[in-house]
Amino acid sequence: MLNKAISKLGTRTPSPSISWLMQKSLEKPGLVSLAAGFTDNFSLPLDHVQSAMSSILSSQNAKPSLQYGSTVGDPELIRLTAEHLCASDNISSGASDLAKRTIITNGSQQLLYLTVEALFDEGDIIITEDPTYFVFLGILQGHAVQTRTVPLTQNGIDVIKLEALLEELKRSGSLPRLKAVYLVSYFQNPTGISTSAETKDRVIELLRKFEPDAGHPLYVIEDAAYRELRFPGTPDIPSLLAKNSNSDRVIYAGTYTKPFATGARIGYGVLPEDLFTVVYNLKGNHDFGSSNLLQQLLRHAIQEGLYQDHLKTLQATYEAKTRVMIGAIQEHFPKSVTWQPPLGGLYVWAGLPNQTSAGKESKLFNQALEEGVIYVPGELCYAPDATRSVPLHEMRISFGGAEKAKIQPGIQKLSVAMNKIGIL
Ligand SMILES: Cc1ncc(COP(=O)(O)O)c(C=O)c1O
Structure with missing residues (x-):
């Protein structure tokens, strides 16, 4: 009943x-x-985790690592994350700008959840790839977000169909309800398709074109959960963070779980400045910070090269x-x-x-x-x-x-x- x-x-x-x-x-x-x-x-990585944990617990940092941390996350892990992203995206300067907009979360899943809370009211619209990551769909359904879908091509979301959908939303007066497009841009769950750099550029271009009719910023949520899991020899594709001009429109969801250990549930988000504060406040209410011990584990694993090795x-x-x-x-x-x-x-x-x-x-x-x-x-x-x-x-x-x-x-x-x- x-x-x-x-x-x-x-x-x-x-x-x-x-x-x-x-x-x-x-x-x-x-x-x-x-x-x-x-x-x-x-x-x-059992051996790596054992050796990292034993170093952490015998260091001066032992007790702080067993304490609460801060809402935003460990500053050193944030710095390493920003540096890692700058290296991946060939950004020669700007790690400190990226670091200021980076928040550590309980897996990228929490970042996705917080993003939905930060952007969407009941009845608002998101555009997703068709098909897409099914756990994200559950979050959207819970928050009564309407989904409109665009099929995939071999290069990611079909930008011609995306443009047609945006035109349709404009004609029907629904654009003010649209908030974001969600792309799982690397080795997509479920299809394995990656979004090309050209497709990413076009998505941003289209959203900027339709923004005046929406009356507010239109964001791209770039879910890069599988970015690191490329097979040897497969080139990386620049993310939307690679262009500084995108920084006010891109929400980047990254993770350390899949490339290291899913049980060490640490992920991160890079957000536009104004959204960063909103997500930070929401996270404060959710848990006021991800597990400090797990963050120290990741920090140590990256600093010592164990993460890269694994x-x-x-x-x-x-x-x-x-x-x-x-x-x-x-x-x-x-x-x-x-x-x-x-x-x-x-x-x-x-x-x-x-x-x-x-x-x-x-x-x-x-x-x-x-x-x-x-x-x-x-x-x-x-x-x-x-x-x-x-x-x-x-x-x-x-x-x-x-x-x-x-x-x-x-x-x-x-x-x-x-x-x-x-x-x-
Ligand atoms: C596309 C996608 N995004 C995000 C996540 C969340 O991963 P995590 O919270 O472990 O970072 C997953 C997990 O399967 C996923 O497939």
Whole structure:
């Protein structure tokens, strides 16, 4: 029965898809999970963390590291983060400007949550890529944010369709409700696609063009969660921070979890000056600062080169796991299934013939469970958008969490399920 004491936010917030997927896995012990967005368990940096922790706890910094820190985060970790971003984006001066606009958060997930709180009132509009990161969709739904969606091309969001959507919002008088465009710009979750520098520039250009009709700034939320997880030899693409002229419109969400240890949940955000204060105030009310001990861990790991060392191992590990997955897909998947080898990140996005469902309630999903394998039904990654129907024929398959030795059998089981329901 409806509990009238529950807030609107509480009532609207959907049960996270991730909980549903975990429940499915628990119901079937021994299931090969190609669903989890978990990182590789085997290569977690146990030795590095042990040595870092023992240095921290035997240093002069031992007691402060076990105290509360500050809302914004450890100043040295902020400085290192800004320097790291300047190096990645080839910004020769400006680390101190970036540092002033950087806040440390509990993973980039918290930064995304705080950003939604800072920008959106009920009924406001966000434009997302279609498909997109499904956990972010849960935050939007909880806050009653309307989603409008734009499909992807191989270079990221389709800028021609984005422009058409902005025109449509202008014509219908809805532009004042639009606040931001959300891009998962590196090895996107779920498709693996990266946004080209040209596409990023065009998105900013378009938003600036439509700002007078919106009557306020239009922001780009650049979610760079997978930026560091590029396979060896894959060039980095400049982020939107690379151009100083974008600094008043870009919200950059970065993370140390995926490139180091997801259990050390530290991420960060770089924000335009005026938004920085709002996010800072909100974070003050959320938790008045992320775990100081974990921040010291990251700081130490970066200062001592342990982070960089581990990242190299991880990049090679994921490339090797991808090769196993792609090899198995080539060998076992029916010919009608489409997919692309990723150049980084954790995911392969596969498409069945259009009329075949891979959705939550589909024969294929249930058959896959029967065979002992689970994937993320692609439908979960599509935002509610009344102007299009949700495609059901896709699936996200992850090589992140599954043991390397289980990837081939997992893909084989999935192929058996496909064969059994008649996909050729
Ligand atoms: C696209 C994307 N953004 C952000 C996050 C949040 O990651 P974290 O909070 O560990 O930084 C994830 C996690 O899976 C993700 O896939």
